[in-house]
Amino acid sequence: MDNxxxxxxQKIDGLEKNASDDLNVILKEVYGALNEKGxxxxxxxxxxxxxxxxxxxxxxxxxxxxxxxxxxDEILExxxxxxxxxxM
Numbered sequence: 001m002d003n004x005x006x007x008x009x010q011k012i013d014g015l016e017k018n019a020s021d022d023l024n025v026i027l028k029e030v031y032g033a034l035n036e037k038g039x040x041x042x043x044x045x046x047x048x049x050x051x052x053x054x055x056x057x058x059x060x061x062x063x064x065x066x067x068x069x070x071x072x073d074e075i076l077e078x079x080x081x082x083x084x085x086x087x088m
Contacts, residue, residue, distance in 0.1 A: 023078050026066045033063035049075055 027045075034041040037058045048056035049072050057064045067075075 023070055023074060026070060027075070027078070029061065030057060030063045030067050033058050033061040036060065045075075048072070 030045065031041040034044050034057065037060050039058065044056045044058075048054065048067065052072060054064050054068055057067050059065075
């Protein structure tokens with residue numbers, strides 16, 4: 001890779017407000033379904049984000065279908081945004 005490409009920063013457009021609200025609802029639903037089934041929701045969601053494998057998310061309460069409606073990078077963006085807003 002040449003140095004010119006390494007010196008540039010790529011820009012990603014952020015989530016729209018409505019998309020962010022929808023994602024919050026989806027994450028809460030998925031978290032609840034995983035918790036209800038006895039899974040550790042944090043580790044299961046992290047596994048899904050890292051691998052893209054939907055089997056990390058239970059099919060119970062339609063959680064797997066819900067989480068597949070959003071891109072993994074959008075989930076990560078929302079989590080990081082929330083963390084930074086609440087810890088900076």
